[in-house]
Amino acid sequence: MTRADSQSSQQPQDPPREQFEGRTRSDILxxxxxxxxxxxxxxxxxxxxxxxxxxxxxxxxxxxxxIEVTGPRNGSQRGRGRPAKAFALTDAGRSQFGHDYDTLAALALTALRETGGDAAVREFARKRIESIVADIQPAGATEESIKKTANDLVAAFSRSGYAASASEAGTGVQICQHHCPISHVASEFPxxxxxxxxxxxxxxxxxxxxxATIVDGHGICTxxxxxTPIKRQHPQDPGQGRSGS
Incomplete structure (x- = not known):
C-alpha cells in the first residue's frame, strides 16, 4: 500500500446520503x-x-x-400576498416522540378508578404533577417573580417531555406545551x-x-x-361571603 493510499484510508468518510437526509427530516420534525x-x-x-x-x-x-398542511402560523405570511402553506405534526408524527406506554397507563388508571374511585385518580394526578414541579419556588407579588416561576415551570415541563416554552402576550405570560407525552391518556382521564x-x-x-389543549385537538396546550394578579381569597379568610351551601 502506498503512502497516499494509507492516508486516504484513514480519512473520515462522509455519512451516506440516506443517513443525512433522514437526520434532516428528523430535525424538521x-x-x-x-x-x-x-x-x-x-x-x-x-x-x-x-x-x-x-x-x-x-x-x-x-x-x-x-405531517399535514394546516393554517398559517410561524413565518408563513408573505407580506400582503397569499399566506404560505404551513405544516404541522399529525398524531403519527407526534408519536415519534414517545407514546409507548399509553395503553399500559390507561389500563392502570382504569384499574385504579375501579378500585379507588375518582378520588384515587385525582390523588394520583396530584402526586404526578407534584413530582414534576417539586423544586419550583412559588411566585411572589412582583411581575419579575411571576415570570421567573413561569420560566421555571417551562424548564420542569420540558424535562418531562412537554417541549414547553414561555412568551409574553398582552398583559400576561403564556406557557405553551408543544408536546404532551400523556395526551392520549389525558383524553380519558381529564x-x-x-x-x-x-x-x-x-x-x-x-x-x-x-x-387550548392538545387533548381537545389543538396543536399545543396554552x-x-x-x-396583574387576580387575587383569590382563602376559604377561611375573614370577610369572605358565605353562600350557605
Missing amino acids: VALLHHGPSSASFLGEHLGLAAAGVRRHLDILQAEGL ELCEAEHRAISELIGQHVQPL TNIPL
Whole structure:
C-alpha cells in the first residue's frame, strides 16, 4: 500500500446520503414540535437549509403521514400576498416522540378508578404533577417573580417531555406545551390536565387561564398567566361571603 493510499484510508468518510437526509427530516420534525405549524421558508431559516430542499423533505414527511398542511402560523405570511402553506405534526408524527406506554397507563388508571374511585385518580394526578414541579419556588407579588416561576415551570415541563416554552402576550405570560407525552391518556382521564392547571395556579399564586389543549385537538396546550394578579381569597379568610351551601 502506498503512502497516499494509507492516508486516504484513514480519512473520515462522509455519512451516506440516506443517513443525512433522514437526520434532516428528523430535525424538521423536532422544529415543528417546538415551533408549531410553520412554513418551508421558516423551517429553512431555522435549520440553515434552502427552502426548496426543505419542501422536498416536507413532501416526503407528508406522504409518510407524519405531517399535514394546516393554517398559517410561524413565518408563513408573505407580506400582503397569499399566506404560505404551513405544516404541522399529525398524531403519527407526534408519536415519534414517545407514546409507548399509553395503553399500559390507561389500563392502570382504569384499574385504579375501579378500585379507588375518582378520588384515587385525582390523588394520583396530584402526586404526578407534584413530582414534576417539586423544586419550583412559588411566585411572589412582583411581575419579575411571576415570570421567573413561569420560566421555571417551562424548564420542569420540558424535562418531562412537554417541549414547553414561555412568551409574553398582552398583559400576561403564556406557557405553551408543544408536546404532551400523556395526551392520549389525558383524553380519558381529564384529572391529569386539571392537576397540571391547579399546580401552575398554586405556584403562580393566582388564577390562570387554560386557552387550548392538545387533548381537545389543538396543536399545543396554552395556559395564560395574567401579570396583574387576580387575587383569590382563602376559604377561611375573614370577610369572605358565605353562600350557605
